[in-house]
Amino acid sequence: MPGRAALAGVLLLATVTVAGAHALSPALFVLREVGGGDVEVTWKIPLLRIAGSEIRPVVPAHCTVTGGPPTTAEDSESLTTRWRVDCGDAGLVGARVGVEGLAAAKTDALLRLELADGRSVDTVLRASEPEIVVPERASRLDVVGEYVRLGIEHIVTGYDHLLFVFGLLLLATDWRRLVATVTAFTLGHSITLTLAVLDVARVPSTPVEVLIAFSIFVLAVELARPASAGDGTLMRRRPWLMALGFGLLHGLGFAGVLRAVGLPPEAIPTALFGFNVGIELGQLAFVTVILALGTALRPVVAAWPGWTRAVPVYVMGSLAACWMIERALPLW
Numbered sequence: 231m232p233g234r235a236a237l238a239g240v241l242l243l244a245t246v247t248v249a250g251a252h253a254l255s256p257a258l259f260v261l262r263e264v265g266g267g268d269v270e271v272t273w274k275i276p277l278l279r280i281a282g283s284e285i286r287p288v289v290p291a292h293c294t295v296t297g298g299p300p301t302t303a304e305d306s307e308s309l310t311t312r313w314r315v316d317c318g319d320a321g322l323v324g325a326r327v328g329v330e331g332l333a334a335a336k337t338d339a340l341l342r343l344e345l346a347d348g349r350s351v352d353t354v355l356r357a358s359e360p361e362i363v364v365p366e367r368a369s370r371l372d373v374v375g376e377y378v379r380l381g382i383e384h385i386v387t388g389y390d391h392l393l394f395v396f397g398l399l400l401l402a403t404d405w406r407r408l409v410a411t412v413t414a415f416t417l418g419h420s421i422t423l424t425l426a427v428l429d430v431a432r433v434p435s436t437p438v439e440v441l442i443a444f445s446i447f448v449l450a451v452e453l454a455r456p457a458s459a460g461d462g463t464l465m466r467r468r469p470w471l472m473a474l475g476f477g478l479l480h481g482l483g484f485a486g487v488l489r490a491v492g493l494p495p496e497a498i499p500t501a502l503f504g505f506n507v508g509i510e511l512g513q514l515a516f517v518t519v520i521l522a523l524g525t526a527l528r529p530v531v532a533a534w535p536g537w538t539r540a541v542p543v544y545v546m547g548s549l550a551a552c553w554m555i556e557r558a559l560p561l562w
Contacts (some may be wrong), residue, residue: 398473418477
């Protein structure tokens with residue numbers, strides 16, 4: 231199993247070295263009709279963003295700012311601004327709303343509309359689709375589909391999580407262990423993703439990100455040991471136990487993209503289900519691609535000098551160490 235995945239891993243790691251560990255967290259844009267044409271606006275953006283970039287909410291053209299000046303609140307991860315607009319008798323239905331600047335900021339925005347008739351609309355705005363026309367009726371299936379897509383995008387651009395899964399592929403020595411190990415990792419991060427989004431388990435994001443990088447480093451150290459020397463370690467004998475434990479940690483990292491933006495409670499069940507499904511689909515696709523590439527390129531890998539098979543592991547450990555230092559700096 232390790233030999234077949236080695237060359238595919240080299241290709242993956244070559245991409246990772248020129249990329250960050252995560253896409254930026256999305257913004258949150260909430261429009262809530264409170265009656266009489268009044269609409270409460272909430273705009274929440276992460277503090278971490280690309281220098282020089284700016285994203286701006288776009289309310290319907292016929293709406294005018296009313297009431298007092300906007301109020302702003304800041305926490306360790308985000309900046310939230312609230313104000314009111316008057317949209318008259320027309321309201322929000324049929325109007326265009328969106329967010330400008332998503333392409334330059336390389337991020338998305340979660341849009342939530344709470345309409346006067348009791349309906350709610352949840353969707354994800356992207357650089358390719360930065361605005362929508364407020365529909366008469368929102369399909370729950372469409373909402374789930376949007377969050378599935380967001381989950382897939384998050385795992386595909388979450389290079390630290392993918393790197394850990396790649397390490398699991400190298401650690402598992404046969405198909406039975408591979409299935410058990412990947413399943414345990416999935417179970418672990420699904421549990422803490424759910425608990426964190428439901429606010430049952432709340433842990434600061436910065437220490438979590440440091441520990442996620444540490445989990446990759448620990449796995450790389452184990453993989454760097456000669457297999458014969460590591461046969462007696464618990465990680466080698468029962469890799470699924472390690473995968474379950476570190477999966478609990480990675481789930482807290484997955485939850486950050488949903489929890490940090492402060493989704494309204496009513497949106498959490500739909501968002502959680504779709505986002506988790508998207509993560510699992512993205513992870514499954516990644517495992518399938520790596521194993522397929524490893525199998526196809528096995529003859530090429532077999533012809534390489536033996537020392538080249540250690541290259542992916544050392545690159546993996548080096549990246550993990552860099553991420554640990556980078557993420558720990560804010561704590562100092």
